Amino acid sequence: MNIPEAGVLGTSQRYFFTPSSLAQELFYYPTRAGRYFCDRRYHFDHRAETAQLDSHRRNLMLICVCRGELRFVLDGEAALARPGQIALFDCQRPHEYSAADGTEFRWLLFNGANAGEFCTRIWRSRGRGFTPGGFPALVREIDLLTDSCAAGERLGEPACSQLIHRLLCGLLLWGEAEEREDGRVGEAVSFICRNLSRAITLEEVAAAAGLSPAHFSRLFKGRTGCSPYEYILLRRIDEAKYLLASTRLPVREVAGRVGYGSAEHFIHSFQKKVGVTPGAFRKAPV
Numbered sequence: 001m002n003i004p005e006a007g008v009l010g011t012s013q014r015y016f017f018t019p020s021s022l023a024q025e026l027f028y029y030p031t032r033a034g035r036y037f038c039d040r041r042y043h044f045d046h047r048a049e050t051a052q053l054d055s056h057r058r059n060l061m062l063i064c065v066c067r068g069e070l071r072f073v074l075d076g077e078a079a080l081a082r083p084g085q086i087a088l089f090d091c092q093r094p095h096e097y098s099a100a101d102g103t104e105f106r107w108l109l110f111n112g113a114n115a116g117e118f119c120t121r122i123w124r125s126r127g128r129g130f131t132p133g134g135f136p137a138l139v140r141e142i143d144l145l146t147d148s149c150a151a152g153e154r155l156g157e158p159a160c161s162q163l164i165h166r167l168l169c170g171l172l173l174w175g176e177a178e179e180r181e182d183g184r185v186g187e188a189v190s191f192i193c194r195n196l197s198r199a200i201t202l203e204e205v206a207a208a209a210g211l212s213p214a215h216f217s218r219l220f221k222g223r224t225g226c227s228p229y230e231y232i233l234l235r236r237i238d239e240a241k242y243l244l245a246s247t248r249l250p251v252r253e254v255a256g257r258v259g260y261g262s263a264e265h266f267i268h269s270f271q272k273k274v275g276v277t278p279g280a281f282r283k284a285p286v
Helices: 021-026 115-126 133-152 157-173 178-194 202-209 213-225 228-246 251-257 263-274 280-282
Strands: 011-015 030-038 043-045 062-069 070-074 076-079 088-090 095-097 103-112
Touching: 011 133, 021 103, 021 157, 021 178, 030 133, 030 157, 030 280, 043 251, 062 115, 062 133, 076 088, 088 115, 103 115, 103 133, 103 157, 133 157, 157 213, 178 202, 178 213, 178 228, 202 213, 202 228, 213 228, 228 251, 228 263, 251 263, 251 280, 263 280
Parallel strands: none
Antiparallel strands: 011 030, 030 103, 043 095, 062 088, 062 103, 070 076, 070 095
């Protein structure tokens, strides 16, 4: 594929996507994506004419470095991204990057839905450049997008939206921990679900995962997006909704079955999370 950018080699790929009105209103959507093989001549600068076009400037950029290295300057701060690292930035902000010989990277220009707010959360917790634990999965997602175009079977807009959402969730929640730690979180989740009917301490859940309470809390929040305490509370509310909607058990008994010591505490907690009392939910379980 001939891509008229200095330093972009002939084996590179680049595809364009024009979102429909529906996609712009409701979906996440790509506007461009590619797989670049570059030498040291490659350089992109936000001050360039193409970078000033709305088709670039009004979007967000994700870059995954697979080989070689890219040197970034984002908002005046310099950084070096090596294989397994990513950069995520707002194209309305100052940015530039350049390649070394033998550099390969995937890139995705995207927008839509709450993409800006999503990226802001990622930047707050991870920064604009980091090493995500799920890097191979990120690359596979972008390859799925470009490979579908190369095969003449490009993904539909709903599928593109789901793909970008998976990418953003991965960037926000995947840490650098190895897969075995994902398994430990799974063990903790199973333990919680088996023991919702009684009081559960953080120490017990951490022990089920084979980790210290402090390390487990950090890992669990990184994988699920909430603290162990909040996760337990949400699962208790879920189970309470099921019992209220499918049985005639008194509210006091429902409270006991989902681990609350008193009906009053249960009613207060339920109303705070759901917005209605357990009795009102039972009448209209939506």
